Amino acid sequence: MSESVVVYVPDLGQGVSFYQALGLALEELIPERxxxxxxxxxxxxxxxxxxxxxxPGPNRPRPEGRGFARLGLEEGRLVFFVESLEHERLRLSKYGLAFRDAGDHLLLFDPGENPVLVQELPRTTPEGGV
Structure with missing residues (x-):
């Protein structure tokens, strides 16, 4: 079983499209539910x-498929961790997703007006430190 997070959006189709653009894979869709x-x-x-x-959501079986995003939850906000913030700026622009650039992170709002942060993964040194 896997931890899950419930996010409420007014329109499931728009919500799915938004989060797929951020790198999540759609595993299951029950229309209108x-x-x-x-x-x-x-x-x-x-x-x-x-x-x-x-x-926080219910525990669910982990699906076999998966997207390429790394997702976290911090202070009630979803956080997407990326390799390169510069690359993500270009990618999000390509998808037409509006964001605010705060230098060390990007701030977006999903179709339910939930805040979503995009941050670079912490860099590690060869010795294993940050």
Whole structure:
């Protein structure tokens, strides 16, 4: 079983498209009820119709497929960890996703107006330190 996060969005189709653009893979869709998306690493993302909000979700079996994103949850916000913030700026622009550039991270809002941060993975030195 895997940890999951429930994110409420007013329109499941828009929510799925948004999170797929951020690198999650759609694993299951129950129209008008919920959608399950999986990252490479981190909790599963369960989208449900609603007015916005993020909360811990039920444990779910980990699907076999997965996206390329690394997902975390910090202070009630979803955080996507990427190799290169510069590359992500270009990629998000290509998908037409509006974001605010804060230098060390990007801030986006999903279709439910939930804040989403995009940050670079912490760099490690050859000795294993940060």
């Amino acid at each position: 919920e959608a399950l998306l999986a990252p490479l690493e981190g909790p599963l993302l369960l989208l449900r119709p609603g007015g916005g909000g993020v909360e």
